[in-house]
Amino acid sequence: MRSEDIAKLAGVSRSTVSRVINNYPNVPETTKAKVLRVIEQYQYEPNSFARALAGKRTDTIGLFAISMNEKENATRIYQNSYFAPIVDLVVDTANARGFYVLIHTVYSPGDFQKIKQAFLQKRIDGGILVGTQKDIELVRELVSQDAPLVLIDYDVSEVIAERLNKNHLAIINSMDYEGTAEAIEYLISLGHQEIGILKGRMSTFSGRERYAAFESTLLNHGLTLRQDYVLEGEFLKETAYVETEKLIKRGKLPTALFCSNDDMAIAAMEAFAKHGIHIPNDISIIGFDDTQLASTISPKLTSVRLPIDDMAKSAVEKVIGLCNNEEASFSNVSFPTRLVIRDSCKLIV
Amino acid sequence: MRSEDIAKLAGVSRSTVSRVINNYPNVPETTKAKVLRVIEQYQYEPNSFARALAGKRTDTIGLFAISMNEKENATRIYQNSYFAPIVDLVVDTANARGFYVLIHTVYSPGDFQKIKQAFLQKRIDGGILVGTQKDIELVRELVSQDAPLVLIDYDVSEVIAERLNKNHLAIINSMDYEGTAEAIEYLISLGHQEIGILKGRMSTFSGRERYAAFESTLLNHGLTLRQDYVLEGEFLKETAYVETEKLIKRGKLPTALFCSNDDMAIAAMEAFAKHGIHIPNDISIIGFDDTQLASTISPKLTSVRLPIDDMAKSAVEKVIGLCNNEEASFSNVSFPTRLVIRDSCKLIV
DNA sequence: CTGAAAGCGCTTACAG
DNA sequence: CTGAAAGCGCTTACAG
Structure with a gap:
């Protein structure tokens, strides 16, 4: 079924069929109705390739x-x-x-x-x-x-x-910058002074933004940024797990850990759990993204929701x-x- | 850039360009190379709509x-x-x-x-x-x-x-039929005799298959199918939660519950947890689908993995x-x- | 081996 | 208001 066929059946030309299909203003209601009836009846659909080729968009x-x-x-x-x-x-x-x-x-x-x-x-x-x-x-x-x-x-x-x-x-x-700042401010408002971070991949915009906000929020509040509390997580669960275990082995823990995404937060929680470190009693954790898992795991994860x-x-x-x-x-x-x-x-x- | 342009630049006809593009056998290596070079150079891509219109597929x-x-x-x-x-x-x-x-x-x-x-x-x-x-x-x-x-x-x-x-x-x-049967056989092999089910939506093929397998595996082993252990879960978390609570309120529990999908299994686990019923000590649970959550929640959920x-x-x-x-x-x-x-x-x- | 020409099914100035 | 015709950019018998 082509526009030509519809045209014949409706007793008009292809041009008119096209005008009806494209809802052009200059076609009287009666011809329009006539054409539409035939289109309806035969469930005609214009060939999308022919349309696109003739200048229309592809939608x-x-x-x-x-x-x-x-x-x-x-x-x-x-x-x-x-x-x-x-x-x-x-x-x-x-x-x-x-x-x-x-x-x-x-x-x-x-x-x-x-x-x-x-x-x-x-x-x-x-x-x-x-x-x-x-x-x-x-x-x-x-x-x-x-x-x-x-x-x-x-x-x-x-x-x-x-x-x-x-x-x-x-x-x-x-x-992300503002979201991270809000998260860190929240930790500070809870009394945290020693805050660590699991960084995201620094080749990504969001990875850089989240880290930059972390750093400057600490500085704004006169808190020190300890390098051994800065972990390279790369947004990956496995890396985050390994880095968290290294942190644990080093002995001294921050009181709170900001994780640049939920995946890493969950990996960190698992690492802490394995070493008998309790959340939130021994260390507070905050994630980013607010994925489905955040509200499912135990304890439920505080996280920054992405819009x-x-x-x-x-x-x-x-x-x-x-x-x-x-x-x-x-x-x-x-x-x-x-x-x-x-x-x-x-x-x- | 159209095939015509490529043809001119390569000193051949559109037909030949087309033959090269479509990898027709009857074009000598030298002309082929000539055409390909021009195509390469101009990063020419044939218009997909024109191709499709002329009889080729849309890919x-x-x-x-x-x-x-x-x-x-x-x-x-x-x-x-x-x-x-x-x-x-x-x-x-x-x-x-x-x-x-x-x-x-x-x-x-x-x-x-x-x-x-x-x-x-x-x-x-x-x-x-x-x-x-x-x-x-x-x-x-x-x-x-x-x-x-x-x-x-x-x-x-x-x-x-x-x-x-x-x-x-x-x-x-x-x-699904065989998978469900395997799950039920497993429960039976663990010594379970009183097995309940959270049914899926019976308007779906998989819902019906999973229920049918549950029913007949019990019968094959001479176990009775208690109607108050058959819960209408409809594959939905909310429904499953409500039905599980009803089961709990009725007093007597089966020793194991087969859930027609993981979502419902998790809802059931939450309902049991809320009422202080311990898994797997008080009741065994088995899910279906083996979603990501199955291996994340605690206790980790035994489940039938879908291929x-x-x-x-x-x-x-x-x-x-x-x-x-x-x-x-x-x-x-x-x-x-x-x-x-x-x-x-x-x-x- | 290769080109000229018809055709795929539309849209759109153009002319009336 | 509406039709005949050109054109979109390809492919493919057809002829040579």
Whole structure:
């Protein structure tokens, strides 16, 4: 069933069928109704490729999940508590707006080619990039072609410094700096003076932000930052576990440990438990991300909730807006985090 | 950059460029090399829509996640421990085979239309349907058009009984019946004689299979099936929690409880914990699915592991095979589960 | 081995 | 208001 067939059945030309389908104003209600009836009856759907080829959009956006850390179990990206809700919200929001979502994972630099391809082959109108280690050169190439692009969790100053073409570009972040500061302030308000940190991967924007906020909040309060309380966790459970055990073996513990994500917080809790160190009585723990596990483990973990829902929804709105040319050509929005207080931190007297 | 441009630059015709791109045998190495060099140099990618329109495939498969249970938090489908790994494996497997994945969620019967549309608009070469309550009428419509289709977790006898056109159709299942039987046999081998069940949603294939296996394994061993030990859990945490509390209030407990999924097992554990009933000393618990949480909670949950990886990978292989017409027109494969023994079941003496 | 031409199924100025 | 025609960028018999 092609538009030609519909045209014949309705006694009009293909042009008119097309006008009806695309809701052009200059077609009288009666012809419109006539055509629509036939379309309805035969469940006609215009061929999306022919449409796109003839100049219409594809009504498809790309969602590219980048995970290039060899240490992570690379084949489990959508089970990750960070990616999963993003997929959820992006797909739902896009679907609700009548867009399809093409989803692709990037595990190696070679896979970046696939992102470019999706654009060059005109498979998508725009794309959302999420995950660690976005390749600035790829981004440069994409934006130089005016491909509508949204970056989630990206350092804006890098974009500025690199003098990227900022047309059709949007950047979505969470306010990790402020969120971390709030968490540390909370610990301080409980009376903690000796606070340690499990750092995230410093090659990521969020890893750097969380550490920077930790450092400056301590300094602002005149607290000392002991280097043996600074653990390189790299956002990974295994690394965090090992580092925590090293800390324990060194003898002296901080009274509180800020963990740059929940995975590491849980690993630390396991390490402490194994050595008979009780949470929160012996040491207070605070996580980041507020994953599902945070409220499930015992004791329940106090954590900083990431505004993933807002970020994902906003990313879709932005990319659709950019495709429609109804968005300002460059935007940069950050959503606030929220400290969720549970049972893993203790008041010091 | 169009094939025409490449042709000019390489000093050949569009036909030849096309032949090179599609790897036709009848083009000499030297012309091939000449053309490839230009393609390389300009990073040319053929327009996917023009290709598809001219008869080539789209190299895209659809993944449709169906979740129509109003009680579930419908907007969280990809965070579900069942869907998330399927998305993972489907996307990865498809990407590795050079296919893109179009992903769409179905929350209401109206959304089914979107699946049909994706096919009618020729956006995809084939599709994978996963989730509860697949609409048999939709499936009938799709298969009647010979759309390559793979159904995950679907009752084969229904397909047979409904006399569907089985061309270009494949069905992938897990061996829930055998898995459940193994779990119950295990409990019996530990000495349990009074075994209860938290049932899944009986409108789903897996819900029915798991219950049927429970029932017949008890009977096979001459054990009685007490109706007050049969709880309607509907696969939901909340329902399971309420039903477990009712069981507790009734006074007499079974010595073991088989839960048709881990979510319900965890809810039951919470209910028992609240009433001071100890696991596994007072009651043994066994779950199904072996989700991430099973190995995290305390005590660690014994559970039946679903072969989700095999299922998802196989689904992609099947759908690609069907698109290539290299698969038998109908197939039906089931993968075995595996009982993962942890700490939630006790030997009875 | 290779090019000219038709065709895939739409949209959109253009002309009326 | 509406149709004939050109064009989107490919592929593929067809002819040579």
